[in-house]
Amino acid sequence: MKNREIAAIFGEMADILEVTGDNPFKVRAYRRAALNVESLARPVEGLSREELLAIPGIGEELASKIREYCESGAVHAHEKLKAEVPAGLLRLLAVPGLGPRTARLLVEKAGISDLDALEKAAREHRLEGIPGIRAKTEENILKGIGTVKRGIERRPLGHVMPLAEELVAELGRVASVGRIELAGSIRRRRETVKDIDIVATATAAAPLMERFTALPAVERVLMHGPTRSSVLVRDGIQVDLRVVEPVSFGAALAYLTGSKGHNIRIRDLAVKMGLKVNEYGIFRERDDLRLGGEEEDDVYRLLGLPFIPPELREDRGEVEAALAGRLPRLIETGDIRGDLHVHSRASDGAHTLEELVAAAQSRGLAYLALTDHSRGLGVAHGLSVERLMEQHRQVEEMNRRLSGFTVLHGTEMDIRSDGTLDFPDEVLAELDVVIASVHSGFRQPRETITARIAAAMRSPYVSIVAHPTGRLLGERDPYEVDMEAVLREAQKTGTAMEINAYPLRLDLDDTAARRAGELGVPLVISTDTHAISQFDSLGYGVAVARRAWLEKGQVLNTLAADKLLARLKGGNRGKPH
């Protein structure tokens, strides 16, 4: 899939055009194209010219550049642009507070064209004297270089969310605070986030800002204004707080939730209707008459749109869909009836089946599938055939004692390095749910891994393929796999694909899950629970599904257990419990 490569090229072209002072709207066109190509579910190399032109932000010019890259592996205009600027220059743009204009000045006035040269010059106070740069800017540049060197990588949503909720709760206790909510990429539930955005109303904004910038967690204050402040808390996580009047809360929430691309589309739409949208409200352009803004829905309603859920606000076609009345009715956490991927103490989980059942029941689920690892995964105490069959009796016995809750018996079976399955068919035939997944041979070539997964899906006994890229956010890169080929095989064989809700996995990711949905591939959302608290990460998996435009009907574990078994391929299908 060349999407990512092409997105990187367009992004870099935007950077270069910006530094060289080209038309800012052209820069934006490249940025928008980069985002849309990157988040496109389908591989661009298979698209016709017409299909390319249908991608938002792709016109004749960029479509032909995409085709050029697919055919030749390079874009001539990109190579030409690269030759115009020193190689290290674009790295300067990564320094917070240092933008294209300053970067250009640094090259022209001081001959600085990479990070090391910049740091040296700043330490020796050689930047002062460049127009617009004095001691303070020099100091900020040095701080910014420190930030770049520490790495300002995005963090998994699941790691940041608890802190974010804590901060909102703490600020919410301030007496003058009215409404307060998380916004930004956290509210859109991106899988990773860079900062925490909070929007609030307060009877007195200034004292709240004082309180915010003085929170115990705050390590550094980046910006401190009357209505907007930014601070750094532990691990260098940035937190932005915006305070508005109650009458503007909805407009501010919409504005701060973004994404940037979505906001531009919304405001563009407003302009065409003679309206103006900003963080204070929605106004009639002609006389500045306020039409709304207290509630977020005002913004959409006054533009003639249905409410667009935050998870869709990525400028991936949601504005067009809203205009056409074709927004999906997104799945919700409460739609999930059971968890199909759960480990017990028998393999590498922490709890007994009894404990897992109690935990699932207390969370309102109606069933779970016990899916311990198979024998091949020695490190996880994978089950032998004998232990699996013993467990089978245990599950049957448990089901006799339960009412209103069902334990399905399954396995998370290893797809071995050579592509064979870890249990023979006659064993799989005894199970309700067979998950197949890769736990070895991560470095095999793309074709090999893809073929292993595809072969597993062709088994009539395999119900689900779990975490198909093996990635662990921030810890382990995904292995090489041809996702399009995997999804097509799933489509052909009727095998379900898992959205793994464990916050470091979220695998399928939103892009792949959306593609799966387009292809009509059945999906499941599972927690891969190894400890009881992990049942609570289900919402992260549902968030991926929502970002993938999925509806309840596309996710099999929204069904009751008996209907689920009737729909699920493989194993002991439809046998009554």
Next chain:
DNA sequence: GCCGTTTTCGGCCCGACTGTTTTCAGTCG
């Protein structure tokens, strides 16, 4: 470079904060 219920040419989202400026440019979100 994209795009079209005002347009195929002439537009293209909007505002806060900072640092360096005496009125604003740059950066960010």
